Amino acid sequence: MSATLRVRTLQAVSVIALLGLWEAVVRAGYVDPLFVPAPSAVVRGFGAIAPTALPALGDTLLKTAIAYVLAAALGVTGGIVIGSVRALHDTLHPFVGAVYGLPKILVLPWIVLLLGFGTAPAIAYGTIHGLFPILVLVMGAVRDVDRTLLTVARSYGARPWQVYVKVILPAIVPSVLASLRLGVVFCLLGVLIVEMFAGVRGMGSVMGGLANGFRAPELFAATGLVSVASIAIVLGLDHLNEKLSHWRG
Amino acid sequence: MNIVAIRAVILVAILALWEIAARVGNPLIYVPPSAALPALGELLRLRSYPDLPEHLALTAQEIVVAYGLAVAGGLGVGFALGLHRVLGRAYGPILAALYAVPSVVWYPSLMLFFGLDAASKIAFGFLLGFFPVTLAVLAGIRQVNTHLVTVARSFGASSTTVFTKVMVPGMLFTLMGGLRTGLALAVIGVIVGEILGSKSGMGSLINHAYGLFRTADYVALVIVTLVLIVASDAVASLVERRARRWTA
Numbered sequence: 001m002s003a004t005l006r007v008r009t010l011q012a013v014s015v016i017a018l019l020g021l022w023e024a025v026v027r028a029g030y031v032d033p034l035f036v037p038a039p040s041a042v043v044r045g046f047g048a049i050a051p052t053a054l055p056a057l058g059d060t061l062l063k064t065a066i067a068y069v070l071a072a073a074l075g076v077t078g079g080i081v082i083g084s085v086r087a088l089h090d091t092l093h094p095f096v097g098a099v100y101g102l103p104k105i106l107v108l109p110w111i112v113l114l115l116g117f118g119t120a121p122a123i124a125y126g127t128i129h130g131l132f133p134i135l136v137l138v139m140g141a142v143r144d145v146d147r148t149l150l151t152v153a154r155s156y157g158a159r160p161w162q163v164y165v166k167v168i169l170p171a172i173v174p175s176v177l178a179s180l181r182l183g184v185v186f187c188l189l190g191v192l193i194v195e196m197f198a199g200v201r202g203m204g205s206v207m208g209g210l211a212n213g214f215r216a217p218e219l220f221a222a223t224g225l226v227s228v229a230s231i232a233i234v235l236g237l238d239h240l241n242e243k244l245s246h247w248r249g
Numbered sequence: 250m251n252i253v254a255i256r257a258v259i260l261v262a263i264l265a266l267w268e269i270a271a272r273v274g275n276p277l278i279y280v281p282p283s284a285a286l287p288a289l290g291e292l293l294r295l296r297s298y299p300d301l302p303e304h305l306a307l308t309a310q311e312i313v314v315a316y317g318l319a320v321a322g323g324l325g326v327g328f329a330l331g332l333h334r335v336l337g338r339a340y341g342p343i344l345a346a347l348y349a350v351p352s353v354v355w356y357p358s359l360m361l362f363f364g365l366d367a368a369s370k371i372a373f374g375f376l377l378g379f380f381p382v383t384l385a386v387l388a389g390i391r392q393v394n395t396h397l398v399t400v401a402r403s404f405g406a407s408s409t410t411v412f413t414k415v416m417v418p419g420m421l422f423t424l425m426g427g428l429r430t431g432l433a434l435a436v437i438g439v440i441v442g443e444i445l446g447s448k449s450g451m452g453s454l455i456n457h458a459y460g461l462f463r464t465a466d467y468v469a470l471v472i473v474t475l476v477l478i479v480a481s482d483a484v485a486s487l488v489e490r491r492a493r494r495w496t497a
Contacts (some may be wrong), residue, residue: 011340189353
């Protein structure tokens with residue numbers, strides 16, 4: 001048996017064994033199905049919540065998409081500007097670093113107070129969540145551009161815009177793509193947190209409601225749905241990334 | 250003018266603008282610094298929230314327990330997956346896929362499972378801190394120079410000696426980074442958990458102040474929480490520097 005096949009078999013066997021064990025333990029009555037429902041109950045739960053959960057997931061993903069576009073646009077341009085202008089970088093980087101490192105959750109109540117319940121705080125908080133990882137990574141990438149390349153380009157008479165378009169931008173593409181892959185998870189995380197904290201719509205509020213109602217099978221199904229959606233988004237971005245790097249040569 | 254002075258000027262300018270904007274706008278919502286400072290004084294003199302020390306201690310305890318579990322679990326799983334090829338290749342990708350899921354999706358299940366008390370916050374802090382530690386162990390093991398391991402073995406070093414004398418020093422740099430990120434995330438997990446639903450701890454006080462529109466108290470509580478967070482990171486950075494000096 002080849003190594004890859006062995007690994008695949010081990011993966012498949014462990015997942016199936018885990019699900020089987022889980023089902024058996026619940027059926028045998030070792031754990032309370034109120035807290036840990038059997039996988040079969042979770043599947044039935046998915047059937048029950050699908051009519052409400054799927055539109056809610058769409059709502060959440062739409063907010064995430066808006067937040068992501070804002071975070072990416074602000075993060076990448078901000079990162080390039082702050083990273084490439086020395087004076088700006090030297091003055092601002094402790095502030096950016098501090099805001100990046102601190103838990104954004106502490107300002108969440110204030111954002112909700114300011115923007116109310118609904119879509120606006122979710123988008124705002126999702127944007128803040130996604131913005132800083134992108135900003136910090138792009139800033140660092142611009143700082144890491146080979147100084148020699150810049151000097152050579154300038155000494156050959158490149159204009160400032162040419163330095164940006166011909167040297168800095170091509171050099172930072174891999175880091176920008178990596179930051180964008182990271183950023184989308186942060187945006188989704190931010191949107192879900194707001195929906196759980198003060199949501200009236202979206203998957204976060206659906207899950208919060210199911211937890212409060214002690215509807216474990218439905219809650220597990222909803223958790224699985226969001227997990228699958230976010231893994232699919234990240235894999236999709238990875239795929240896109242690979243295609244782009246292929247095209248870049 | 251040097252850089253520190255410029256930064257100070259920017260900070261003062263932000264505070265001044267904030268003060269003006271808050272007074273022109275709605276002082277209740279925008280909380281000018283001049284209102285936040287007295288509130289902080291009241292809070293620290295235990296007038297606005299007399300039970301602040303208990304809540305602060307509870308949050309700190311939750312962080313310590315969550316982080317301890319995350320380090321133990323992360324090191325255990327990381328070494329198990331990193332030192333056994335087949336296990337690592339089978340479960341590594343599953344772990345990476347789970348890491349791509351926004352962590353907060355697990356929180357409602359944890360809340361249902363562990364209730365509103367400290368246990369659900371510890372579980373969530375553990376979950377957040379666990380991943381960076383595990384991934385750092387895996388990355389660290391990949392970094393260890395295999396020649397050094399071979400040389401040590403051929404000179405008759407036992408597996409334990411190879412582990413403590415070659416592998417751990419070789420991966421320490423990466424490992425310390427992961428341990429530090431793990432702490433930051435465990436702290437975030439505990440605080441997010443408390444704010445999303447709790448009966449005690451700093452998050453519950455913040456929610457209480459926010460719910461009653463006591464915005465100045467809210468800002469003061471956020472400042473106290475921030476001090477706790479920054480202090481935990483300062484301790485971590487001290488330990489990290491120590492460890493790096495040891496390997497260098």
